[in-house]
Amino acid sequence: MSDGKPADVDRTEGSGPADSADLTDEEWRDRLTDEQYRVLRESGTEARFSGEFVDHEADGTYRCAACGTVLFDSATKYESGCGWPAFYAAEDGSVTKTLDTSHGMRRTEVRCANCDSHLGHVFDDGPEPTGKRFCINSVAMAFDDDA
Numbered sequence: 001m002s003d004g005k006p007a008d009v010d011r012t013e014g015s016g017p018a019d020s021a022d023l024t025d026e027e028w029r030d031r032l033t034d035e036q037y038r039v040l041r042e043s044g045t046e047a048r049f050s051g052e053f054v055d056h057e058a059d060g061t062y063r064c065a066a067c068g069t070v071l072f073d074s075a076t077k078y079e080s081g082c083g084w085p086a087f088y089a090a091e092d093g094s095v096t097k098t099l100d101t102s103h104g105m106r107r108t109e110v111r112c113a114n115c116d117s118h119l120g121h122v123f124d125d126g127p128e129p130t131g132k133r134f135c136i137n138s139v140a141m142a143f144d145d146d147a
């Protein structure tokens with residue numbers, strides 16, 4: 001067992017195979033709308049109740065608007081009244097969570113695990129079974145109808 005090979009590295013931390021993870025800032029600007037760029041790449045927030053998915057109730061899947069990774073199933077979407085699309089669970093391994101202390105608050109930021117784009121925040125006041133509220137910007141997502 002001493003053949004000199006390095007041990008398997010745990011690559012669970014946002015190092016997916018997609019090329020989008022390595023885009024330059026300029027390439028992101030080309031690929032995204034101004035509003036998407038502001039939210040996804042500059043951790044912006046869309047105005048409350050302004051997003052196209054706030055009251056969106058169709059069955060399907062929500063993907064990362066930047067790289068297409070499946071993030072949320074419509075079955076986990078619920079009416080939170082917070083003004084942004086809310087989900088009680090994310091797809092396994094699709095998002096990363098980090099402490100965000102900006103704006104004088106302690107919040108948990110949610111990013112796409114594949115391309116590290118900002119999606120929104122997650123709070124602990126959601127419904128069962130998880131008790132989580134993923135509060136996600138509409139412009140950070142693309143929707144696929146169930147075929």
Ligand SMILES: [Zn+2]
Pocket residue numbers: 064065066067068069112113114115116117
């Ligand atoms: Zn992504």
